[in-house]
Amino acid sequence: MYRYDQHDQQLVDARVAEFRDQTRRYLDGSLSADEFRHLRLRNGLYIQRFAPMLRISIPYGLLSSAQMRMLAHIARKYDKGYGHFTTRQNIQFNWPKLEEVPDILADLATVQMHAIQTSGNCIRNITSDPFAGAAADELVDPRPYCELTRQWATFHPEFNWLPRKFKIAFSSSTKDRAATRVHDIGIHIVRNAAGELGYEVYVGGGLGRTPIIGVKIRDFLPEADLLSYCEAILRIYNLLGRRDNMYKARIKILVKEMGLAAFAEKVEAEWTTIKDGPLKLKDGDLERMKAQFSQFELDPTAAEDGSYAQKLSEDPAFAAWTRRNLKDHRVPGYKLVFLSLKARGVAPGDVSAEQMDAIADLADRFAYGELRATHDQNLVFTDVRQQDLYPLWQELGRLGLATPNIGLLTDVICCPGLDFCSLSNASSIAVAEEIFDRFEDLDYQHDIGSIKLNMSGCMNGCGHHSVGHIGILGVDKKGEEWYQITLGGSSGNDASLGDRTGPSVERAHIADAIQTIVETYLKERLNEEEGFLACYRRVGMPPFKAKLYAESQA
Amino acid sequence: MSILLDRHGQRLEDHYPELAADQSVPANQAVLVPWARFGEIPENSKAGLLLPNTTDVLALPEAALRLPLLVLEFPSFADGRAYSQASFLLQRRHYPGQLRARGQAVVHDQLNMLRSCGFTQFQLRGDQDIDLCARLLSNQPSASTLRRFPSLP
Numbered sequence: 001m002y003r004y005d006q007h008d009q010q011l012v013d014a015r016v017a018e019f020r021d022q023t024r025r026y027l028d029g030s031l032s033a034d035e036f037r038h039l040r041l042r043n044g045l046y047i048q049r050f051a052p053m054l055r056i057s058i059p060y061g062l063l064s065s066a067q068m069r070m071l072a073h074i075a076r077k078y079d080k081g082y083g084h085f086t087t088r089q090n091i092q093f094n095w096p097k098l099e100e101v102p103d104i105l106a107d108l109a110t111v112q113m114h115a116i117q118t119s120g121n122c123i124r125n126i127t128s129d130p131f132a133g134a135a136a137d138e139l140v141d142p143r144p145y146c147e148l149t150r151q152w153a154t155f156h157p158e159f160n161w162l163p164r165k166f167k168i169a170f171s172s173s174t175k176d177r178a179a180t181r182v183h184d185i186g187i188h189i190v191r192n193a194a195g196e197l198g199y200e201v202y203v204g205g206g207l208g209r210t211p212i213i214g215v216k217i218r219d220f221l222p223e224a225d226l227l228s229y230c231e232a233i234l235r236i237y238n239l240l241g242r243r244d245n246m247y248k249a250r251i252k253i254l255v256k257e258m259g260l261a262a263f264a265e266k267v268e269a270e271w272t273t274i275k276d277g278p279l280k281l282k283d284g285d286l287e288r289m290k291a292q293f294s295q296f297e298l299d300p301t302a303a304e305d306g307s308y309a310q311k312l313s314e315d316p317a318f319a320a321w322t323r324r325n326l327k328d329h330r331v332p333g334y335k336l337v338f339l340s341l342k343a344r345g346v347a348p349g350d351v352s353a354e355q356m357d358a359i360a361d362l363a364d365r366f367a368y369g370e371l372r373a374t375h376d377q378n379l380v381f382t383d384v385r386q387q388d389l390y391p392l393w394q395e396l397g398r399l400g401l402a403t404p405n406i407g408l409l410t411d412v413i414c415c416p417g418l419d420f421c422s423l424s425n426a427s428s429i430a431v432a433e434e435i436f437d438r439f440e441d442l443d444y445q446h447d448i449g450s451i452k453l454n455m456s457g458c459m460n461g462c463g464h465h466s467v468g469h470i471g472i473l474g475v476d477k478k479g480e481e482w483y484q485i486t487l488g489g490s491s492g493n494d495a496s497l498g499d500r501t502g503p504s505v506e507r508a509h510i511a512d513a514i515q516t517i518v519e520t521y522l523k524e525r526l527n528e529e530e531g532f533l534a535c536y537r538r539v540g541m542p543p544f545k546a547k548l549y550a551e552s553q554a
Numbered sequence: 555m556s557i558l559l560d561r562h563g564q565r566l567e568d569h570y571p572e573l574a575a576d577q578s579v580p581a582n583q584a585v586l587v588p589w590a591r592f593g594e595i596p597e598n599s600k601a602g603l604l605l606p607n608t609t610d611v612l613a614l615p616e617a618a619l620r621l622p623l624l625v626l627e628f629p630s631f632a633d634g635r636a637y638s639q640a641s642f643l644l645q646r647r648h649y650p651g652q653l654r655a656r657g658q659a660v661v662h663d664q665l666n667m668l669r670s671c672g673f674t675q676f677q678l679r680g681d682q683d684i685d686l687c688a689r690l691l692s693n694q695p696s697a698s699t700l701r702r703f704p705s706l707p
């Protein structure tokens with residue numbers, strides 16, 4: 001965990017007081033509704049279809065058990081007993097009362113949490129690899145870099161009134177688990193040929209109405225220049241980004257309209273003049289940042305345990321779970337453990353207050369008191385000894401958090417959609433449930449293998465549909481819910497946008513359509529090794545299209 | 555009557571009446587000239603210059619940087635372009651004069667940000683509580699002023 005120092009705490013406390021004052025001025029009429037809207041959004045507070053929605057920041061997805069207990073408390077005291085983890089590694093509460101939000105923020109501040117810049121046209125939560133610090137394929141731990149960037153971005157006086165929201169993601173591993181190419185700025189921490197650390201920088205990626213994959217603006221940026229380079233990009237964007245049309249206001253449109261070369265030229269010119277100024281990282285800056293993260297000693301004897309192997313051979317259900325829901329840790333004898341938030345009958349990403357408390361207890365017992373939120377709306381314990389896996393699995397099973405479906409078809413990414421969001425055209429959660437029912441048979445799912453199904457209730461794309469291997473987008477057709485399907489998207493290293501299959505599909509046929517697509521894949525694939533994405537990229541749209549529309553017309 | 559505050563919340567007298575459309579730019583008098591009429595400002599003028607937030611300040615003629623006052627416009631509450639114009643003027647063009655913010659964003663909830671970006675004068679929007687704004691600038695640390703990273707050199 002990053003632990004606040006006195007300064008960090010003061011800043012968050014000051015924001016609580018400021019927001020309390022802004023709320024008071026709104027309620028007594030001295031602050032207009034429109035201006036309060038801008039200010040409350042910058043503090044994560046939306047007015048939704050049924051009630052306000054409060055989005056709480058979880059920087060780079062990292063949570064302590066104490067913070068998780070506080071979220072449980074908030075769910076119980078101010079909400080209807082649950083919270084919703086989002087694709088931004090944040091958590092949302094859907095039913096707080098406007099008047100009580102300052103109190104919620106004050107509660108959050110006691111455990112070093114806040115809702116600062118979780119919405120509005122400013123720099124949003126910095127996201128990263130949920131496996132940071134534990135991944136086997138990691139170059140360095142990206143979190144100190146994320147935290148530095150977070151502190152730079154927090155209340156940046158110049159960049160609080162941007163043309164549109166701005167998202168930054170970090171990756172430091174061979175496999176990009178942070179979807180960096182669909183962020184306004186995507187940063188890969190790399191080592192150059194001379195052995196120095198630095199960054200490969202991507203710019204202009206983003207989902208939403210006009211999804212675009214980010215392009216590389218710099219092959220290698222020296223380690224000390226992280227913040228000055230970001231500052232240069234933001235400055236050019238703030239001045240030149242479009243403000244006449246909110247659908248063209250993201251940096252991706254600016255980069256596209258100007259051309260990468262012209263945009264990069266302006267950024268470089270600005271960066272050259274500021275790079276040796278106060279934003280240049282000094283020796284020790286990163287070290288100090290690292291030191292503010294709590295350290296824990298991993299057990300050097302963890303790999304000697306024999307009980308894990310024994311349980312694997314004794315209990316096939318346990319073995320099935322380990323195959324899907326565990327990932328390799330950089331240290332032998334340890335595993336990363338996924339807590340699946342995609343159980344039957346539960347909206348993807350939803351967690352009840354009771355589950356939150358229990359998860360916090362399990363984190364204390366088995367995972368050094370820490371957990372992560374992932375961008376595909378699950379939770380992860382990053383450091384679990386193999387001898388603890390069996391008891392942990394049993395506990396998770398009791399909590400409904402051990403569905404062995406990570407990376408499978410039912411591990412759907414899904415926005416809150418019609419149920420909560422005022423912008424939605426179509427229900428996403430209900431469709432996710434229908435698909436769950438259809439594909440629940442795990443043997444069948446295992447046969448299908450790894451596949452990403454992403455679903456959004458409208459063009460804003462909070463459910464990342466355009467980078468799903470299969471994407472589903474809710475559209476409105478004369479007041480009815482229809483669904484547009486895309487195939488072949490990816491948010492990984494080989495990021496790509498999905499292609500539309502053709503005309504949209506009506507509500508009653510969506511689950512059939514997904515089944516048709518899956519069956520077509522099973523028929524077309526060369527062998528079990530060829531995953532959905534690879535197969536689609538090889539055979540293209542025609543076989544899928546032929547099946548899909550032949551059947552829906554029949 | 556618009557109210558002008560300095561960086562410490564002190565009231566300032568506005569010595570720069572806006573140039574009327576039918577008035578010519580006086581030779582040696584403080585007056586606020588719109589960007590469209592910049593060409594009419596004589597050398598060594600005491601005039602101030604009003605810049606729209608779409609002006610490319612990197613391309614601003616040197617003569618403009620010798621003027622004692624530049625006024626940057628905030629046409630709406632949420633349009634933050636002039637914040638970055640200020641950064642460019644101070645960091646890239648090393649403008650030494652007074653930098654005034656005026657318009658819809660010059661309100662209590664943005665004063666600290668404006669100040670952090672180097673503005674030296676604040677022409678408060680008409681509906682603002684003057685005492686509250688003055689107090690904010692004179693003493694209260696706010697969340698945004700507690701930030702660790704200074705933008706200005």
Ligand code: SF4
Pocket residue numbers: 415416417418421422423424425456457458459460461462463
């Ligand atoms: S994708 Fe649309 S419907 Fe879904 S949460 Fe985002 S804005 Fe709402």
